[in-house]
Amino acid sequence: MNSPQPQTGTNIGEYSVSEISGALKRMVEDTFGHVRVRGEISGYRGPHSSGHAYFALKDERARIEAVIWKGTFSRLRFKPEEGMEVIATGKLTTYPGSSKYQIVIESIEPAGAGALMALLEERRKKLAAEGLFDAGRKQLIPHMPKVVGVVTSPTGAVIRDIIHRITDRFPLHVIVWPVRVQGETTGAEVSAAVAGFNALPEGGPIPRPDVLIVARGGGSLEDLWGFNDEAVVRAVADSDIPVISAVGHETDWTLIDHAADIRAPTPTGAAEMAVPVRAELESTLASLGARLKGCISRSSERKRERLRACARALPSADQLLAMPRRRFDEAASRLDRGFSVLVERRKARLQKARLSPATLQQRVAEARRRLEREADQLPKCARAFLRNRRNDLDRRGARLRLEPIETRSRNARERLAGLAGRKDRAVDVRGRHWRERLFAASRMLGSLSYTNVLARGYALVRDEAGLPVTRGDAVKPGDRLAIQFADRSVDALAAKSKPSSGTAARPPSPPQGGQGTLL
Known part of the structure; x- marks a missing residue:
């Protein structure tokens, strides 16, 4: 520092503004080398366009400006957030341009577990409000995966435990995506690993995993903080491959546990969840194979027994043909009688159909009138008919062979005679069949008639409306009844009924005179 120039009339030294600012800067930097400052972040708006971050640390009585240079900011484990209480480590210095002192922060961390828990809870509520933890988003873990993807450190004991457990239970293909599981780059590396596994194509050179395991050993809240990163939670929630979270021990919880499809208490437990025991x-x-064979054997035996039972129940050929043979014999015996009866009926019908002269004259007159009416239209109809026939014969004449009229007439007469005989035989057989059925029905009606029951000593009781009375409770004293016996009906008047007892009641003596009552 230059020696101050004395002023006229005073011995106070004279300094320039730069000299004062420089002296203060050196004094502050020499006195406060590295310090740890606890305070609440205020005025943080993210990094500047230059990459530096400017904000302030404050408490209830004071405020100090703070700056984080670009290179330091990219290496920070925790990023600053507005209102977060932190402990900042750095050097105090001054900024001569505005006569302010400030702390140049080299590292920053939350102020204790309470602040971390508060930040964690705030982030959890934010992500839960977006629906990233909803149960409807979670997928089912495949029962027998072919490929398992593991996101963890390749050098720790976790990956050895997982591979050893999978090998013991069900050996299959395991793909490890190496990441850092502690530090400021944990969130970015884990989220990139989950996204990378999902980007693998089906049938590519690297097989696409059927299930993912994100694993890390136990540790403090600060050690597991990378798995509370928002990018990791979003990558796990958006994964198309089911994800098993195995971060920390059973008592450790991170935000990735809420977003994963299932949480395992330990990395070894995640391996047990991923694959079954071979x-x-x-x-x-x-x-199951033994049960299936037993079921097939028992089913075959049951079907075989049913087949043998059905074979025993089937009738023999003689039994099946016995009734048709009998019906054929009976029909053959009736055929001769039916033919004789038919001839007699035809003779009788022919005798009744003899013509008289009056009837013949009447028919001739009617035929003459019909011929006269149709005579006028005959030439025109004949011409049209001949023209149509001629055209039809011209079309078909080449392929049709005309038979003599005599042959066609003879064939037609033969067919007509055959049909007439068949018709008479069918009518006779049908009538005999219905007579037999009618006779059988009349015999059945006689056997089922209630009059046969009355003939054995029973009686039918009817009320005034003529309806049958079936129960004694329906009869009241004074009711008029009609009792029908086998030969006739008798009118009766109901008297007072007596209660039934264990011994047979003595029938009352009929009253003197008149018909009397029977009840």
Whole structure:
């Protein structure tokens, strides 16, 4: 520092503004080398366009300006957030351009677990409000995956435990995506790994996993903080591949546990959830195979027994043909009698159909009038008919062979005679059949008639409306009844009924005179 120039009339030294600012800067930097400052972030609006971040730390009584240079900001484990209480480590310095002192922050961390928990709870509520933790988004874990993808550190004990457990239970293809599981780059690397597994195509050179395991060993809240990163939670929630979260021990919880499809208490538990036990599957298949063979054997035996039972129940050929043979014999015996009866009926009908001279004259007159009416139209109809016939004969003449009229007439007469005989035989057989059925029905009606019951000593009681009385409770004293016996009906008047007892009641003596009552 230059020696101050004395002023006239005073011995106070004279300094320039730059000299004062420089002296203060050196004094502050020499006195406060590295300090740890606890305070609440105020005025943070994110990094500047230059990459530096400017804000302030304050408490209830004071405020200090703070700056984080671009290179330091990119290496921070925790990013600053407005209103967050932090502990900042750095150097105090001054800014001569505005006569302010400030702290140049080299590292920053939340002020204790309470602040971390508050930040974690706030982030959890925000992501839950977006629906990233909804149960409807979660997928089912495949029962027997072919490929398992693991996102973890390739050098820790976690990956060895997972591979060892999968090998013991069900050996299959395991793909490891190496990431850092602690530090400021954990969130970015884990989210990139989950997105990378989902980007693998089906049938590509690298097989696409059927299930993902995101795993890390236990640790403090700060050690597991990378798995509370918002990018990790969104990547897991958007994954098309089911994700098993295995971060920390059973008592450790992170936000990725809420977004994953299922949470495992430990990385070893995640391996057990991902794959079944091969020996148990083989035992189950063997048991099911044995049950299937037994079921098939029992079913075949039951069907075989049913077939033998059905074969025993089937009638023999003689039994099946016995009734048709009998009906054929009976029909053959009736055929001769039916033919004789038919001839007699035809003779009688022919005798009744003899013509008289009056009837013949009447028919001739009617035929003459009909011929006279049709005579006028005959030439025109004949011409049209001949023209149509001629055209039709011209079309078909080449392929049709005309038979003599005598042959066609003889064939027609033969067919007509055959049909007439068949008709008479059918009518006779049908009448005999209906007579037999009528006779059988009349015999059945006689056997089922209630009059046969009355003939055995029973009686039918009817009320005034003529309806049958079936129960004694329906008869009241003074009711008029009609009792029908086998030969005739008798009118009666109901008297007072007596209660029934264990011994047979003595029938009352009929009153003197008149017909009397029977009840």
